[in-house]
Amino acid sequence: MITAKNGIGRIIPISIMASMILTGCGNTTELEGTTEPVPEPEVQNTSEEETITYDIPLMNELGIDAYCEKLGIKEYEYPSEFELTEDLKNTIETAFLYEGEFISDDLINDTEWKSTFVDRFLQNSWYSNDYLANNISDDCLMDKDQIEYVQYSTTGKYISFDEYATDKLDISHASSGFNTATIIDYEADDQDDTVTIIANIGVCEGIKEDYDSTYEVSVILLKNPYSCIDGYSIDSLSYKETTSYQEPDGKEHWVFGDFVDYNEEQQYLEFEYSYADDEINSERNFSHFFTVDISEHPEFYDFVKEHEDSDTYYNYEIAFIFDENNPAPFDMIKPTGIDAISL
Structure with a gap:
C-alpha cells in the first residue's frame, strides 16, 4: 500500500487522505456528483441571404432586378480577355479631352463636374453610347434616374441630380467642341x-x-458589372505630352486672326486663328484661339479698339519673334507689332 507522512510524522494511507480531501476533516459523508451538464453552443442561422448594399439609393430601394428592369440595364458578361469596346474607347477619349487628369473620388466633388458631365457626356453631338442610343425615349428626354445611372457608370461613384427630379434633360440640345481625341494604340493589364x-x-x-498633339495616357478602370460603359468605370486618368513641336528659329513671323476679346486686368488680347506665314502655318502650332500678351505694349489695345469701333471689319496681323520667349505651340504670343487689314 502506498503511504504518505502527515505534518507530525504519522503515516496515513493515501486512500484515506484522498477521502479527507474530498469529504472534509471529520466528515465521513461522501460527496454526491455535482458536475453540471455543459450547455450546447448556439448554432447561428446562416441560411438567410446576406444583404447587399449598392451605391445607388434606388438600387437598394427597388432591388437590383427591379432597378435593372426600370432602367433597361443588363449585367455585363465579361469576356475571357479584356476588350476595349467602342463605348469604352469613346468614353476614355471624351474624359481625357474635357477633364485631363483626374481621380473619380475627387472629380465628383468638383462643383463644376455635374454641369461638365451633362454638357460633355449627355449633350455632346460627338459622344454617345449604346445606352443613350437605345434607352432614351424618342423625345430625347432623360429623367433623374437615367442621368444618375450614366454618371455612376462613367465614374463608378454616385452623385444625385435632384435638379432633374421634375424637369427632364433634353439631350437633343447638343453641341460639341472644336477638338477631338483618338486612341491610336494601347496596352492593357487585366x-x-x-x-x-x-x-x-x-x-x-x-x-x-x-494629330496636332499626342499624349501617353494611363487609365485605371474598375470592373462595374452594372455600368452601361460595357462593364467598366473610370477610376483615374493621368497623362504626359509626347508631341514633337517645331524648334525656334529666331526669326520674325506673322500670324493672322480675328479679334475676340480683351482682358484688361492681364492685358491680353484674344484672337481667333485664321492662318500664319508658311513656315509656321500649322494646326499643331496654333489652336482655334490664341492669346497676345500686350503687357509690354499696352498701346496695341488702343490700336485694336480704334479699329473695332469703326464700321469696317478688320483682320489683324501680329508679328513676333519665334524664340524661347515665344515657343511652339503658340498659345501665348509676345508681339513685336500689330497691323489691321480691312476686309
Missing part, C-alpha cells in the same frame, strides 16, 4: 477587379489623321 490601360492618344481640331 487584374482581378481593375484594368490598367496605357494608351497613345492624338488630339486635333476636327477629324483628321495628322
Whole structure:
C-alpha cells in the first residue's frame, strides 16, 4: 500500500487522505456528483441571404432586378480577355479631352463636374453610347434616374441630380467642341477587379489623321458589372505630352486672326486663328484661339479698339519673334507689332 507522512510524522494511507480531501476533516459523508451538464453552443442561422448594399439609393430601394428592369440595364458578361469596346474607347477619349487628369473620388466633388458631365457626356453631338442610343425615349428626354445611372457608370461613384427630379434633360440640345481625341494604340493589364490601360492618344481640331498633339495616357478602370460603359468605370486618368513641336528659329513671323476679346486686368488680347506665314502655318502650332500678351505694349489695345469701333471689319496681323520667349505651340504670343487689314 502506498503511504504518505502527515505534518507530525504519522503515516496515513493515501486512500484515506484522498477521502479527507474530498469529504472534509471529520466528515465521513461522501460527496454526491455535482458536475453540471455543459450547455450546447448556439448554432447561428446562416441560411438567410446576406444583404447587399449598392451605391445607388434606388438600387437598394427597388432591388437590383427591379432597378435593372426600370432602367433597361443588363449585367455585363465579361469576356475571357479584356476588350476595349467602342463605348469604352469613346468614353476614355471624351474624359481625357474635357477633364485631363483626374481621380473619380475627387472629380465628383468638383462643383463644376455635374454641369461638365451633362454638357460633355449627355449633350455632346460627338459622344454617345449604346445606352443613350437605345434607352432614351424618342423625345430625347432623360429623367433623374437615367442621368444618375450614366454618371455612376462613367465614374463608378454616385452623385444625385435632384435638379432633374421634375424637369427632364433634353439631350437633343447638343453641341460639341472644336477638338477631338483618338486612341491610336494601347496596352492593357487585366487584374482581378481593375484594368490598367496605357494608351497613345492624338488630339486635333476636327477629324483628321495628322494629330496636332499626342499624349501617353494611363487609365485605371474598375470592373462595374452594372455600368452601361460595357462593364467598366473610370477610376483615374493621368497623362504626359509626347508631341514633337517645331524648334525656334529666331526669326520674325506673322500670324493672322480675328479679334475676340480683351482682358484688361492681364492685358491680353484674344484672337481667333485664321492662318500664319508658311513656315509656321500649322494646326499643331496654333489652336482655334490664341492669346497676345500686350503687357509690354499696352498701346496695341488702343490700336485694336480704334479699329473695332469703326464700321469696317478688320483682320489683324501680329508679328513676333519665334524664340524661347515665344515657343511652339503658340498659345501665348509676345508681339513685336500689330497691323489691321480691312476686309
